[in-house]
Amino acid sequence: MTLSPSSLIPFTTTCVYSGTFIPYYPAMQKTARRSRPAARLPGRPREFDMDTALDRAVRVFRERGYHATSIGDLTAAMRLATGSIYKAFRDKHAVFLAAFERYTALRQQQTRSAAARGANGREQIRNVLLSYVEHSRGIExxxxCLVVGSAVELSALDPVVGARVSTQLASNESFIAGLIRAGQADGSIPRHVLADDTARLMLCITQGMRVVGKARLPLDAERLVGAAMKLLA
Amino acid sequence: MTLSPSSLIPFTTTCVYSGTFIPYYPAMQKTARRSRPAARLPGRPREFDMDTALDRAVRVFRERGYHATSIGDLTAAMRLATGSIYKAFRDKHAVFLAAFERYTALRQQQTRSAAARGANGREQIRNVLLSYVEHSRGIExxxxCLVVGSAVELSALDPVVGARVSTQLASNESFIAGLIRAGQADGSIPRHVLADDTARLMLCITQGMRVVGKARLPLDAERLVGAAMKLLA
DNA sequence: CAGAATAGGGAATGACCATTCCCTATACCT
DNA sequence: AGGTATAGGGAATGGTCATTCCCTATTCTG
Known part of the structure; x- marks a missing residue:
């Protein structure tokens, strides 16, 4: 699969992934929306755990990006044979999208639970920022970040991924905006703070930390967040 | 040229580009450090303009990234035949490095000249931030950004690019830190502002804007920079 | 136990890509 | 004009990659 040749404007790409996304999964098992225990589907049951396999795919895609990851890299990381991958996913692109979903679901969970540990809006934002620094630092x-990686490597080439990335960023931003407004309601953040502008700026900060962390510049959580909290003054 | 397979830690890559970087350029012409007019080098002179060709390469690499850019994409964009590209550069990697240098040189120039339009440290920083937003918005x-793209796509896989990216980010950051200190000296920025911490945070902001802009979220310069200037309060 | 349906795994396939080869063209020098 | 040195350009090459095929294995149904 090749995504298309050069020039961006006019965007004359003959892109395969233009239409609505259909979550394929040939004979998807275990994701049944039925009541538990899930009614057995016909045929031999899947032997591997989908989430475990996707976690491994996520790791490879995060480290190598989309284009530099070969099916061989995926078979090694996911511990599946070529045929098995193509039995479970339409193609490499579908593996990537599934991995992307898995990643964003887990990250969203981590961010929300970091926020939940704060007593008021202000502390919740501090915790979210601290959590971002910790995930942008060191080995991790x-x-x-798969979202940042996808934004940079694929947004302009792949409309499907581009849409998912935008959705995810918008969701992150509005989560922060909500925390700011909550803080204004509970009195921990002054009324004169512009929630939307500040949230967008904080989105830039968090995504920027992922870039800076990927480039191995050291990030100090207390110092960075300490400075950033001025935005809520 | 393939950069290496999977796992990041331990980083067992057999990377071709580990050693010191030698700027190759087989029989580099016109970049002669001699006095003008440059003494003619032996053989047929190069017909194309190196900077023009590199600007075109920069554009492709910015749009498609390193791995998704084929030699065919480069020949089309640079308007050179395959053989001519390999006559002028060792390989695709060398084209990329030259393009990277060209890009960072131009961007640095643009940023410095934006700063120069400010009357004091505070206004210089405002202008730098405004310039970043303008470059992160819309079509541009x-x-x-080639630096952000390289950080995300190549930093972990390619030590040579990784080092260049880190150097560039560090340079951007210390430029900002310098402006903050200048502002404190000229009285436009309060003494209690922590220059280094604030500069690092502003680095995150600028790099984050490139990510957000790539994902096509709209960026409003006045609103964003208006919020960010609180960091200098 | 036969049949249907799907998973596991790996070899085969066809396309594409980075790089090299080689022939031609153009400069300078004597 | 002949020699040397390099550029221009495009065809040939060898390797890699995504994808398909096909054979085997395992489950459920009747």
Whole structure:
């Protein structure tokens, strides 16, 4: 699969992934929306755990990006044979999208639970920022963020991934905006703070930390967040 | 040229580009450090303009990244035949490095000249931030930043590019730190502002804007920079 | 136990890509 | 004009990659 040749404007790409995304999964098992225990599907049951396999795919895609990851890299990381991958996913692109979903679901969970540990809006934002620094630092930071990676490597070439990335960023931003407004309601953040502008700026800060962390510059959580909290003054 | 397979830690890559970087350029012409007019080098002179060709390469690499850019994409963009590219550069990697240098030189120039239009440290920083937003917005923003792209796509896989990226980010950061200190000296920025911490945070902001802009979220210069200037309060 | 349906695994396939080869063209020098 | 040195350009090459094929294995149904 090749995504298309050069020039960006006019965007004359003959892109395969233009239409609505259909989550394929040939004979998807275990994701049944039925009541538990899930009614057995016909045929031999899948032997590997989908989430475990996707976690491994996530790791490779985070480290190598989309284009530098070969099916061979995926078979090694996911511990599946070529045929098995193509039995479970339409193609490499589908593996990537599934990995992306898995990644964002886990990250969203981590961010929300960091926020939940704060007593008021202000502390919740501080915790979210601290959590971002921790994920952008050291080994974890070097591994990279799949959203940032997709934004940079694929947004302009692949409309499907581009849409997912935008959705994810918008969701992150509005989560922060919500925390700011909550803080204004509970009195921990002054009324004169512009929630939307500040949230967008904080989105830039968090995504920027992932870039800086990937480039191995050291990030100090207390110092960085300490400075950033001025935005809520 | 393939950069290496999977796992990041331990980083067992057999990377070709580990050693010191030698700027190759087989029979580099015109970059002669001699006095003008440059003494003619032996053989047929190069017909194309190196900077023009590199600007075109920069554009492709910004839009498509390193791995998704084929030699065919480069020949089309640079308007050179395959053989001519390999006559002028060792390989694709060398084209990329030359393009990277060209890009960072131009960007540095643009940023410094934006700063120069400010009357004091505070206004210089405002101008730098405004300039970053303008470059991260719209068509230019969608085209992306080669430094951010390299950080995300190559830093972990390619030590040579990784080092260049880190150097560039560090240079951007210390430029900002310098402006903060200048502002404190000229009285436009309070003494209690922590120059280094604030500069690092502003580095995150600028790099984050490139990510957000690449994902096509709209960026409003006045609103974003208005919020960011609180960091200098 | 036969049949249907799907998973596991690995070899085969066809396309594409980075790089090299080689022939031609153009400069300078004597 | 002949020699040397390099550039221009495009065809040939060898390797890699995504994808398909096909054979085997395992489950459920009747």
């Amino acid at each position: 930071g070097r591994r990279g | 923003g969608r085209r992306g």
